[in-house]
Every structure is written in C-alpha cells, then in structure tokens.
Amino acid sequence: MIRFLLGKIVMAFLTVFITTILVTLLIHLVPGDPVRIMYAQSQGSTPEQIEEVRRNLGLDKPIYVQYFMYIEKLFQGDLGYTIRGGQPVIQVIFQRLPNTIMLACAAMIIAIGIGLPIGFFAAYKKGTIWDTFVMIIAIAGISMPHFWLGLILLFFFAVELGWLPVSGSGYMNLILPALTLGLSNAAIIARLTRSSMIDVMQQDFVQTALAKGLPKGLVLRRHVLRAGLVPLITMMGLQFAFMMGGAIVVENIFSWNGVGRMAVEAIFQRDYPIIQGFILTFAVVVVIVSIFLDTIYAFIDPRIRRS
Amino acid sequence: MSEKLKSEELKTKNQSFFIRLLSTPNGFIGLTIVIILILSAGFADFLAPFSPTKMMVGNRFLPPNLEFILGTDEFGRDMVSRILFGSRLTLMIGAIAVGISMTTGIMIGLFAAYKGGWLEILLMRSTDILFSFTETLIALSCVAVLGPSLTNAVIAVGIAGIPFYARTCYSAALVEKSKPYFEASIACGASHSRLVFMHLLPNVLPTMIVISTLGVSTAILAAAGLSFLGLGAQPPLPEWGYMLAGSRDYINRAPWLMTIPGVAIALTVLGFNLLGDGFRTVLDPVERQR
Numbered sequence: 275m276i277r278f279l280l281g282k283i284v285m286a287f288l289t290v291f292i293t294t295i296l297v298t299l300l301i302h303l304v305p306g307d308p309v310r311i312m313y314a315q316s317q318g319s320t321p322e323q324i325e326e327v328r329r330n331l332g333l334d335k336p337i338y339v340q341y342f343m344y345i346e347k348l349f350q351g352d353l354g355y356t357i358r359g360g361q362p363v364i365q366v367i368f369q370r371l372p373n374t375i376m377l378a379c380a381a382m383i384i385a386i387g388i389g390l391p392i393g394f395f396a397a398y399k400k401g402t403i404w405d406t407f408v409m410i411i412a413i414a415g416i417s418m419p420h421f422w423l424g425l426i427l428l429f430f431f432a433v434e435l436g437w438l439p440v441s442g443s444g445y446m447n448l449i450l451p452a453l454t455l456g457l458s459n460a461a462i463i464a465r466l467t468r469s470s471m472i473d474v475m476q477q478d479f480v481q482t483a484l485a486k487g488l489p490k491g492l493v494l495r496r497h498v499l500r501a502g503l504v505p506l507i508t509m510m511g512l513q514f515a516f517m518m519g520g521a522i523v524v525e526n527i528f529s530w531n532g533v534g535r536m537a538v539e540a541i542f543q544r545d546y547p548i549i550q551g552f553i554l555t556f557a558v559v560v561v562i563v564s565i566f567l568d569t570i571y572a573f574i575d576p577r578i579r580r581s
Numbered sequence: 582m583s584e585k586l587k588s589e590e591l592k593t594k595n596q597s598f599f600i601r602l603l604s605t606p607n608g609f610i611g612l613t614i615v616i617i618l619i620l621s622a623g624f625a626d627f628l629a630p631f632s633p634t635k636m637m638v639g640n641r642f643l644p645p646n647l648e649f650i651l652g653t654d655e656f657g658r659d660m661v662s663r664i665l666f667g668s669r670l671t672l673m674i675g676a677i678a679v680g681i682s683m684t685t686g687i688m689i690g691l692f693a694a695y696k697g698g699w700l701e702i703l704l705m706r707s708t709d710i711l712f713s714f715t716e717t718l719i720a721l722s723c724v725a726v727l728g729p730s731l732t733n734a735v736i737a738v739g740i741a742g743i744p745f746y747a748r749t750c751y752s753a754a755l756v757e758k759s760k761p762y763f764e765a766s767i768a769c770g771a772s773h774s775r776l777v778f779m780h781l782l783p784n785v786l787p788t789m790i791v792i793s794t795l796g797v798s799t800a801i802l803a804a805a806g807l808s809f810l811g812l813g814a815q816p817p818l819p820e821w822g823y824m825l826a827g828s829r830d831y832i833n834r835a836p837w838l839m840t841i842p843g844v845a846i847a848l849t850v851l852g853f854n855l856l857g858d859g860f861r862t863v864l865d866p867v868e869r870q871r
Contacts, residue, residue: 289710296722303726311728413607413858417851419802421809422825422843429832429839512713519717523806527829538810541725549725556718564713 275572275579282568286561293557294348297550298341301333304546309333312357312544331547353554354547363551367533371555374525374532377451378517384456385463385513392460393467394502398494400472408464415461420520424454424527451528455520459513466509471502507571511564518556601863608859614852622669629662633819642835652837655827660837663819664845670820671801671849674735678800679793681739686746687782687789693747694754695777705751708744716741720803724812731820734813738803742796749792753785791864795857798850805846821846 301308309328331354332340347354353363396408427450431438439447474480475498483493522534529535533552540548572578602608621628637657645652651660693704711719716738723737757763763780771780805822807813814820821842828838 285709288706289713292707292710300722300726305727413854414847414851417798417847417854419805419809419822419825419843419846419850421806421822422839422846425825425829425832425839425843428829429836433832512715515713515715516717519715522717522721523810526810537721538812541721541729541812546725549722553718553722557714560713560715 380452381455385459389460389463393464397471420458611855631659633666682742689747690750712744798853
C-alpha cells in the first residue's frame with residue numbers, strides 16, 4: 275500500500291514540477307512583447323518604466339535563470355505582484371480560493387447526492403423503461419451547457435420567483451452556482467455509477483450470492499454497492515478537477531468572488547502574474563484532492579491495503 | 582448453434598453499418614439532428630430572412646412574432662438569421678478544434694506506442710499530467726497566451742483536447758501492436774513507415790472516428806464556454822455562446838434571447854453525443870448487449 279501511495283505522491287510532485295515549467299514558459303509564449311502588451315491598456319508609461327517592469331519580472335535574464343528565480347521565490351511563498359494594483363499575487367489568490375473550493379465542494383455534494391442514487395437505480399432496473407428514462411435524462415444533462423443552465427436557474431429563482439439573490443457572496447448566494455455546477459455533473463456521475471454497478475452485477479460473486487438465495491436487497495447493499503463504489507472513488511478526482519474547471523465559468527455568471535472569476539479578469543487585463551499563480555494553484559489543488567482520494571481508495575480496496 | 586441464430590448473425594453482418602446505426606434510437610435521433618445542422622449551416626444564405634449582423638433600430642427587443650419568428654435582439658437583429666449563421670460557425674469550430682486535437686493526438690499516440698522506451702514513458706506521462714489539468718484549464722491558459730479571439734479560442738480548445746485523443750490512440754495502437762499480423766509484418770521486414778501508416782493507423786482510425794464524434798460535442802461546448810466568458814468570438818459574430826453571454830443583461834426584458842441560443846447549443850451537443858453513442862453501440866459488441 276505504501277508503494278502504491280508513494281507512486282501517487284511522486285506523480286503529484288512531477289505534475290507540480292511540470293506546471294512550474296509551463297507557467298514560467300507561459301509569458302514567453304505570448305506573441306510580441308508581453309510587457310508592452312501588459313501595459314498597452316494603461317496610458318503614459320515611459321520606456322524607462324517598461325524597462326523597470328521587465329527587470330522586476332526578471333524578463334531580461336535567460337529563461338533558466340528566470341525559472342530558478344521563480345522556484346526560489348515560490349519556496350518563500352512569493353508568486354510575484356499583480357500588474358494592476360501591485361498586490362502580492364498569493365494574497366489575492368488566498369483571499370478568493372476558499373470561495374472556489376466551497377463552491378466546488380458544495381457542487382460535488384449535490385452531484386454525488388443526485389447522481390449516485392440515480393445511477394444505482396438505473397443499474398438496478400437495467401433494461402427496463404426506468405433505465406432508459408434515466409439515461410435519456412442523463413445524456414440530456416451532459417449535453418446541457420452549464421452556463422445556460424446557470425442562466426435558466428438565475429432567471430427562475432432569482433428573477434421570476436425572487437427567492438434567491440442574483441449575485442453576491444453569502445451562503446444564500448452559494449445555492450445557485452452550486453446547483454448549476456452540481457446538476458450538470460450529476461449526469462456524468464449517474465452514467466459512471468450505472469456502468470460501474472452493471473460491471474459488478476455481472477461478476478461471478480454476485481451471481482453466486484444471488485444463487486445462494488440471499489435477498490436481493492442485501493446483495494445489492496453488501497456486495498454490489500461496496501464493490502462498485504471502489505472504482506468510482508478514483509474517478510471522483512477527475513470529477514473534482516472538472517468542478518474546478520466548471521467553476522471558472524459558473525463564478526462569472528453569478529459574480530461569485532472566486533479564483534475563476536479572478537483568472538478571467540486577469541486574462542482581459544493581461545495580468546500575467548495572476549494567471550501564472552492561478553494555473554499553479556489549480557494544479558496544486560487538483561493534485562492534493564487526488565492524493566486524498568487515492569489514500570481513501572488504498573484504505574478501502576483490500577487488494578491494495580494488504581499488498 | 583441453431584439455424585435461427587446463424588441466420589440472425591448473418592443478417593447483422595450483411596446489414597450495412599448505416600442501417601445498423603439508424604436502427605439504434607440514439608444513432609437515428611443523433612444523425613437527424615446533425616444532418617439538420619449541416620443543412621442549416623450549408624444553406625444559411627438561402628434560409629436566413631435577414632443578414633445576421635444587420636441592425637434595425639426600430640425593431641429592438643421584439644418578442645417572437647410572424648415577421649421575426651424567434652424575435653430580435655438588443656440591436657434589432659433577427660434571431661433566426663443569427664441562429665442559422667451561428668450553426669455554420671459552430672460546426673466549423675467543432676470540426677477545426679477536433680481536427681487539431683485528433684491529428685496531433687494520433688501522432689503522439691502512434692509514436693509513443695510504436696517507439697516504446699523512454700520516449701513512450703515521457704510522452705504518455707506528460708499526456709496523463711495534462712489530462713489531469715482538465716480541458717477548461719488548458720484552453721484558458723492557451724487563450725491567456727494567445728489573447729481573446731474566436732480563432733485563438735478554437736486553437737485553444739483544439740490543444741486542450743490533445744491529451745484525450747493521444748491516450749485513446751495510444752491504447753488502441755498498443756492492442757494492434759500485440760496482434761500476430763503485426764509481428765508477422767515485422768518479421769517480413771516491413772519498414773517503419775509501412776508498419777505505422779499501413780498497419781497501425783488504419784486500424785486505430787475507426788476508434789478515433791467514434792471518439793471524435795463525442796469530441797465534437799465537447800469541443801463545441803468548450804468553445805461556446807470561452808465565447809460566453811468573452812474570451813472567444815467577438816461582436817458582431819453570431820456565435821451562440823457569445824449571444825448567450827449578452828442575454829444575461831436583458832434576462833428580465835427579453836428572456837427569448839437567453840432561451841434560443843441555449844436550445845441551439847444544447848441540441849447540437851445532444852445530437853453529436855447521441856450519434857457518438859450510436860456509433861459505439863454499433864461498433865462495440867459488449868456495449869451492444871447492455
């Protein structure tokens with residue numbers, strides 16, 4: 275088990291390491307002079323000022339020196355300063371990251387709470403009209419753009435019914451974005467659950483249990499659900515990453531003050547230090563969540579726990 | 582095996598691929614939607630009653646009526662025309678983005694599977710890492726580098742899709758590589774290019790085409806998402822995602838502006854998803870039994 279987890283942790287470090295390289299390269303891939311582009315919008319910057327910014331960002335040095343500078347600062351918790359406002363990037367990100375994580379977690383709970391039972395139900399009723407019905411809903415749910423779902427929810431609950439606020443940052447404001455993100459992922463989870471459960475139901479040990487005459491409900495709970503949930507846990511890591519990605523769009527619909535909204539604003543303003551910080555943060559969060567899930571997986575799956 | 586079963590099997594074998602596809606409900610509905618979409622994109626010039634960018638100040642915010650069947654937007658532009666021309670944009674976005682991801686993905690996948698060794702490890706590990714970043718983040722990073730525009734958004738979505746195609750192509754190519762005929766051709770002294778392009782490529786292509794149908798829907802969704810954020814199509818392009826973004830401000834006054842492009846995107850994506858599902862049911866016997 276320790277070997278399994280060590281492998282995952284090495285992979286995680288590799289991911290973060292490659293991200294740091296990509297993030298340093300990012301600014302050099304920008305066509306044209308990034309400093310000029312960054313300052314194109316603010317009027318009246320003199321050539322001297324532009325040179326100073328270039329020096330401050332370390333852009334006058336060779337790329338590998340820049341990389342080591344970036345890493346050195348990173349270990350000191352320094353992600354540079356925002357172009358507009360000159361605030362420390364890490365501070366700006368940490369102010370907003372809890373909001374995004376809260377949104378992603380709330381959405382995850384909704385997605386699992388709806389998707390898992392529905393997928394299980396469809397697998398149980400496999401081949402019946404119920405199964406077909408659930409799968410039609412699921413494929414429609416997957417095809418529905420979440421930004422459209424967000425607008426529809428906004429229209430009904432905030433504008434027409436007036437039950438929930440249009441935008442803001444309280445707990446009531448969390449409901450609509452979490453619902454938007456959660457519902458669109460519930461469809462994916464329902465499909466994953468269904469196929470995982472069907473795989474398990476066809477296996478010999480389930481057939482044996484049924485042939486022994488055990489009640490069907492017991493077999494489903496003790497045999498099918500347990501075995502079917504294990505592969506699902508590994509998929510949840512990717513699902514969480516999808517949630518984080520989806521949050522970028524959803525935060526913008528509901529003006530939810532998270533890192534996704536910050537990133538889009540930064541792209542418009544060409545604020546590269548924020549974008550770099552955002553990508554790195556995203557990678558780190560996704561990596562931490564997947565290690566956490568892999569640990570759970572290792573504890574649950576006896577094949578790994580006892581190896 | 583009974584006579585009846587034998588004849589059944591013969592029947593399925595003789596039936597052409599398309600007839601089998603059309604006999605699955607998913608494939609039939611999906612293909613219908615996609616054909617309608619292609620027709621509306623191809624004949625947008627004839628079908629559209631107005632120009633998609635023509636502004637008629639006197640006709641702002643008209644709800645759906647006899648002259649403007651789907652109403653007009655905040656500049657008095659006809660929604661029917663904008664949706665029709667938008668379908669052309671949407672199909673082009675989907676095709677180009679998938680073209681980028683698929684050709685690059687196939688090259689990486691084939692190369693890694695055929696070469697083996699440290700190159701294989703390097704290529705597939707980096708693909709895995711990129712895959713865990715999710716397409717949204719990769720696309721967003723690409724737009725951050727290239728700057729917001731429709732072309733850049735399409736390129737970004739294309740790049741973001743590469744890991745998925747590379748992984749699928751890689752595993753399909755590994756399966757082919759382990760088959761006896763492949764070893765036989767090596768033994769016969771076939772050249773590298775013959776092995777890769779005459780043996781591996783034609784055999785992974787069907788799999789790739791099936792997943793690319795599903796990939797079109799992902800690409801269309803992602804590009805519409807970027808346009809929705811303002812990072813893709815710029816005004817006055819009749820791009821559906823961009824149209825949706827504009828509708829948020831008039832959600833009270835003109836709810837049809839929000840409904841129509843949304844339905845258009847959802848139906849298009851649904852069409853490609855169903856078609857892809859249909860393909861898979863026809864081609865994959867395990868899936869067919871379910």
